[in-house]
Amino acid sequence: MSLVVKNITKCFSDFAALNDVSFQAEPGEFLALLGPSGSGKTTLLRLLAGLDQPDTGSVEFDGADYLKLSARDRRIGMVFQSYALFRHMTVAQNIAFGLNVRPAKERPSKAEIAATVQRLLKLIQLEDLGKRYPSQLSGGQRQRVALARALAISPRMLLLDEPFGALDALVRKDLRRWLRKIHDETGVTTIFVTHDQEEALDLADRVVVLKDGQIEQIGKPLELYRHPQSAFVFEFLGTSNEVPATVSDGVASFDGFTAPAVSPKALSGAQTVRFRPFDAQLSPTGPGFEAKVLSLLPAGSSLRLELQTPDGKVFETQHAHESEASDLKLGDTVFVRPSKVYVF
Ligand SMILES: Nc1ncnc2c1ncn2[C@@H]1O[C@H](COP(=O)(O)OP(=O)(O)OP(=O)(O)O)[C@@H](O)[C@H]1O
Numbered sequence: 381m382s383l384v385v386k387n388i389t390k391c392f393s394d395f396a397a398l399n400d401v402s403f404q405a406e407p408g409e410f411l412a413l414l415g416p417s418g419s420g421k422t423t424l425l426r427l428l429a430g431l432d433q434p435d436t437g438s439v440e441f442d443g444a445d446y447l448k449l450s451a452r453d454r455r456i457g458m459v460f461q462s463y464a465l466f467r468h469m470t471v472a473q474n475i476a477f478g479l480n481v482r483p484a485k486e487r488p489s490k491a492e493i494a495a496t497v498q499r500l501l502k503l504i505q506l507e508d509l510g511k512r513y514p515s516q517l518s519g520g521q522r523q524r525v526a527l528a529r530a531l532a533i534s535p536r537m538l539l540l541d542e543p544f545g546a547l548d549a550l551v552r553k554d555l556r557r558w559l560r561k562i563h564d565e566t567g568v569t570t571i572f573v574t575h576d577q578e579e580a581l582d583l584a585d586r587v588v589v590l591k592d593g594q595i596e597q598i599g600k601p602l603e604l605y606r607h608p609q610s611a612f613v614f615e616f617l618g619t620s621n622e623v624p625a626t627v628s629d630g631v632a633s634f635d636g637f638t639a640p641a642v643s644p645k646a647l648s649g650a651q652t653v654r655f656r657p658f659d660a661q662l663s664p665t666g667p668g669f670e671a672k673v674l675s676l677l678p679a680g681s682s683l684r685l686e687l688q689t690p691d692g693k694v695f696e697t698q699h700a701h702e703s704e705a706s707d708l709k710l711g712d713t714v715f716v717r718p719s720k721v722y723v724f
Contacts, residue, residue, distance in 0.1 A: 385686025
């Protein structure tokens with residue numbers, strides 16, 4: 381086991397930013413810490429980095445008590461959202477920084493440092509830009525340099541705090557693929573903080589979902605998506621539509637039709653059930669929830685619809701282009717039938 385976090389609590393005055401948090405990361409694992417603003421992600425990362433101390437709990441890495449080690453001795457590479465590059469240094473000097481500031485005894489030779497910088501420039505695909513200054517780079521390029529600088533010290537662990545948060549959506553997606561590739565090549569245990577569920581599900585081996593300083597659920601992306609343990613996780617991981625139903629023995633009954641009901645607990649009786657946009661069927665006649673088409677949006681290989689019921693409730697549904705939905709126009713009336721629902 382590489383990282384073992386046990387029963388960590390951290391309070392600011394009497395407010396618990398982290399409350400009894402425990403999780404583990406395997407050697408070389410890519411873990412995402414996912415949660416809304418204020419859920420404690422950055423606080424947790426700062427404790428791992430040694431920038432702050434918890435009130436209670438323990439952090440072990442490869443069997444060593446990390447809370448007893450200074451930030452420097454933990455040998456952690458960090459990348460933050462804001463490009464924390466040194467403006468007066470070139471790209472190459474920025475990458476070499478962590479090696480150049482080592483005490484003489486531990487510092488590699490100039491030639492070794494130059495070779496490391498060259499290897500990392502190649503890894504981040506900026507081989508020809510070593511002599512540039514940060515102001516001469518795009519935002520995405522600066523974050524790649526920040527990552528190279530973090531990797532230069534051969535870190536035991538990489539901590540990334542919303543590293544792509546300041547970049548636009550397309551660049552983010554690109555850098556995501558790139559980061560995963562670099563991770564697979566270097567094999568460094570990586571903890572990645574994000575509030576973007578798509579980023580977490582796309583990148584990580586496992587995702588730790590945080591809410592109000594506590595862990596809601598830990599799991600592989602598909603596991604979380606298919607078996608959410610709470611309404612919070614279900615809603616945080618994607619669009620959710622809510623309707624009332626009567627639930628019994630894993631089946632939700634509506635007015636004139638039924639749908640399988642997935643639940644972490646054996647629930648029955650009158651319940652609010654939730655369904656995903658792609659777990660919905662449309663038809664021109666009932667049974668179903670009557671709704672009018674508010675918007676039609678082609679989204680990649682599918683079609684996204686917003687539908688409004690007569691009492692003002694809005695559903696979001698998603699369908700294949702060749703499905704019944706492709707004949708619809710704005711203002712048409714349709715009947716929505718969830719084909720699978722979740723109950724919490
Ligand atoms: N130094 C501090 N003093 C007082 N409260 C703090 C301090 N640092 C964090 N907090 C509080 O702890 C809670 C968790 O903060 P944290 O920054 O860890 O959240 P986060 O999940 O990283 O949020 P975001 O996505 O907005 O960065 C917040 O309510 C925050 O206001």
